[in-house]
Amino acid sequence: MIIQSVVSGLAVGGIYALLAVAFLLTYRVAGVLNFAQAEFVMIGAFVASSVAAVAGVPLVAAALLGIGAAAVVGVLMERVTYRPLRNAPHASMIISTVAVGIILQQAAHLIWGPNPRSLPSLVPNVSLDILGSRVSTVSLFIFVVSIVLIIGVTLLLSRTRLGRQMQATAVDADTAQLMGIRTGQIVVIAFAISTALTGAAGVLVAPMFSVTVHVGMLIALKAFAACVIGGFGNLPGAAVAAFGLGIVENLGGSFIGSDSKDLLAFALMIGFLLLRPQGIFGAKVGEKL
Amino acid sequence: MSNLTTQSSERALTPAPRMQPNGTVSRVASWLIWPALLVLAVGLGLGIDNNYWLQVTVNAEIMVIATVGLYVTFGLSGQVSLGQAAFFAIGGYSVGLLVTKLSMDFGLAMVIGVLLSAIVGLALGIPALRLKGHYLALATLGFGQVVALILVNWTWLSGGATGVSGITAPLFGSFELVTVSDWAVFIGIFAVLAIFVVHRVKNSSYGRAMQAVRDSDVAAAAMGVSLSAVKVLAFVIGAAFAGLAGALNAGFTTYISPGTYNLALSVSLLAMVVVGGATSHWGAVIGAVLLTFLPELLRPIQDYYLLLYGVLLLIMVAFVPGGIWGVILGIGRYVGRLTGIRRRREKTELDLLKGEES
Numbered sequence: 001m002i003i004q005s006v007v008s009g010l011a012v013g014g015i016y017a018l019l020a021v022a023f024l025l026t027y028r029v030a031g032v033l034n035f036a037q038a039e040f041v042m043i044g045a046f047v048a049s050s051v052a053a054v055a056g057v058p059l060v061a062a063a064l065l066g067i068g069a070a071a072v073v074g075v076l077m078e079r080v081t082y083r084p085l086r087n088a089p090h091a092s093m094i095i096s097t098v099a100v101g102i103i104l105q106q107a108a109h110l111i112w113g114p115n116p117r118s119l120p121s122l123v124p125n126v127s128l129d130i131l132g133s134r135v136s137t138v139s140l141f142i143f144v145v146s147i148v149l150i151i152g153v154t155l156l157l158s159r160t161r162l163g164r165q166m167q168a169t170a171v172d173a174d175t176a177q178l179m180g181i182r183t184g185q186i187v188v189i190a191f192a193i194s195t196a197l198t199g200a201a202g203v204l205v206a207p208m209f210s211v212t213v214h215v216g217m218l219i220a221l222k223a224f225a226a227c228v229i230g231g232f233g234n235l236p237g238a239a240v241a242a243f244g245l246g247i248v249e250n251l252g253g254s255f256i257g258s259d260s261k262d263l264l265a266f267a268l269m270i271g272f273l274l275l276r277p278q279g280i281f282g283a284k285v286g287e288k289l
Numbered sequence: 290m291s292n293l294t295t296q297s298s299e300r301a302l303t304p305a306p307r308m309q310p311n312g313t314v315s316r317v318a319s320w321l322i323w324p325a326l327l328v329l330a331v332g333l334g335l336g337i338d339n340n341y342w343l344q345v346t347v348n349a350e351i352m353v354i355a356t357v358g359l360y361v362t363f364g365l366s367g368q369v370s371l372g373q374a375a376f377f378a379i380g381g382y383s384v385g386l387l388v389t390k391l392s393m394d395f396g397l398a399m400v401i402g403v404l405l406s407a408i409v410g411l412a413l414g415i416p417a418l419r420l421k422g423h424y425l426a427l428a429t430l431g432f433g434q435v436v437a438l439i440l441v442n443w444t445w446l447s448g449g450a451t452g453v454s455g456i457t458a459p460l461f462g463s464f465e466l467v468t469v470s471d472w473a474v475f476i477g478i479f480a481v482l483a484i485f486v487v488h489r490v491k492n493s494s495y496g497r498a499m500q501a502v503r504d505s506d507v508a509a510a511a512m513g514v515s516l517s518a519v520k521v522l523a524f525v526i527g528a529a530f531a532g533l534a535g536a537l538n539a540g541f542t543t544y545i546s547p548g549t550y551n552l553a554l555s556v557s558l559l560a561m562v563v564v565g566g567a568t569s570h571w572g573a574v575i576g577a578v579l580l581t582f583l584p585e586l587l588r589p590i591q592d593y594y595l596l597l598y599g600v601l602l603l604i605m606v607a608f609v610p611g612g613i614w615g616v617i618l619g620i621g622r623y624v625g626r627l628t629g630i631r632r633r634r635e636k637t638e639l640d641l642l643k644g645e646e647s
Contacts (some may be wrong), residue, residue: 010475033423033426033427037431038386045519064598079606080603080607081603084607085606085607086330086608088610089367090369090423091363091367092563092606092607092610094369094423094426095369095373095559095560095563095602095606096602096603096606096607098371098556098559098602098603099560099599099600099603099606100599100603101599102556102595102596102598102602103596103599103600103603105595106593106595106599107594108590108595110592110593110596141448172544221430221431221434223430224427224430224431227427228427228431232424261441262438263435263438263439263442265434266431266432266434266438267435269415269427269428269431270428270431270432270435272415273417273424273428273431274416274417275422
């Protein structure tokens with residue numbers, strides 16, 4: 001029972017972790033808090049499910065198209081939010097991402113209609129018997145894919161030339177530009193990677209829920225919570241916190257009842273904001289007043 | 290030294306030049322606007338005989354109250370709150386529960402609702418505002434979710450998804466607001482009062498401190514402004530006004546349910562401030578009225594309304610940072626400059642004529 005809870009917690013946590021890493025990527029590199037993330041989950045899920053519904057298209061191709069669509073829309077989003085507003089107050093940027101979220105959600109509503117769609121999982125759903133507990137292959141698959149993707153992004157950031165350029169842009173965009181880094185391009189790439197990861201989360205999560213325009217809403221908000229809990233500037237820290245949140249939520253849900261399960265993440269987030277705003281792994285962020 | 294301080298305090302006492310679209314508008318005229326607005330609010334309440342449009346007008350007035358409050362938080366002091374719906378809900382549910390469960394008078398319940406919103410705003414604001422701006426956006430976003438989830442899940446308190454109905458009570462003692470018209474006048478007066486209070490706050494020393502914090506917190510702190518006090522005050526004012534709007538809304542509609550108080554409400558309040566123009570409370574008023582009436586007017590193309598709304602918001606933020614009020618000011622200045630130029634040209638022509646004569 002507990003193992004089962006932990007594994008499904010790790011699966012949900014993997015989704016949160018993908019979103020948290022994606023969220024922090026654009027935040028660190030471009031300073032943009034993307035409040036339209038939920039809609040990129042939705043795009044990934046919707047595009048993949050409608051491509052998969054066409055006869056003869058392999059599921060993997062549908063999944064990749066879903067992820068690609070999210071990345072393309074992400075690049076377009078950079079054009080209308082970051083580029084015109086990079087010197088504006090951060091409030092304007094926040095509102096512009098909220099506006100993009102509204103636009104994407106309504107466009108999806110017009111394109112795909114109100115009826116929920118479904119997307120089969122990339123792996124067959126079988127219950128495995130592990131240490132006497134029944135564990136679903138879908139949960140394991142989500143966990144493994146999200147871990148691989150997150151490690152991939154971490155390696156990209158730390159080991160490659162592109163990744164180091166991204167880090168330099170994150171630390172100081174002006175100096176990075178003086179050093180010959182094309183920060184404009186770097187920001188576009190950061191948006192593309194971030195929204196592709198979000199789209200991947202959408203493709204992974206779609207088999208667990210029915211696909212509607214609201215599919216990403218709650219998970220994106222919980223990923224924000226995970227970012228705060230883990231520490232805002234810290235990608236691996238946020239990912240670890242996201243997995244932890246998934247487990248705590250699932251275990252907590254079986255004890256305190258599923259009604260209050262959703263409250264847990266936000267209560268934890270507010271608790272951390274009030275008591276330890278730098279999160280578990282972060283450096284101090286409080287302003288001296 | 291003492292000479293220096295008296296000089297600077299004298300300078301602080303002289304009123305800063307006000308932004309006026311047409312240059313000099315006399316003090317009397319700028320005071321006349323308040324009785325004029327009161328007459329307008331009462332006139333709208335008594336004059337509109339179409340029940341449907343009267344209700345839309347009342348909704349617009351309620352939104353004006355919440356929006357001018359958010360203007361203090363966001364426009365004046367630059368703090369992004371994505372959780373105004375939660376304060377709206379606190380005001381609304383305070384009234385709803387006190388009236389239906391304790392049979393309290395509406396007036397008293399409303400006061401308690403506003404106080405409760407302010408207290409919760411204070412409790413959230415004090416720790417959250419120590420953090421950089423975007424953390425407040427996240428904290429208020431999370432807070433909004435917590436309140437929304439509590440309203441649905443804590444059935445013993447909130448009545449769950451079905452909400453609270455039958456919120457009818459006399460205002461005070463035996464004095465009752467019965468018709469829609471009564472409510473329209475009552476809420477209209479509150480809306481004008483709300484604008485007036487915000488107008489006074491803006492032009493007070495606190496208001497100037499808020500603007501200083503918004504423009505540069507480092508510079509403001511160096512000038513001796515207490516950042517935390519100013520930010521918290523601005524946030525609490527926003528929370529209290531949202532609570533007042535929620536309380537009035539609960540009394541007016543007599544029915545509340547959790548579905549009303551979602552993220553969409555918080556976002557649309559912020560949108561009203563931005564679209565109207567975050568540089569002035571008049572912008573917030575214009576935004577609130579416009580974005581309440583727009584969906585009603587666009588009912589024929591309802592499916593596309595929200596899409597249009599998003600596009601409008603995006604365009605306004607990116608290309609019209611001053612909002613509608615900024616555009617109005619710009620037109621006013623343009624017209625003023627045109628007429629000014631003409632006057633000057635006439636004068637120089639006159640001078641030339643004089644020169645020829647002599």
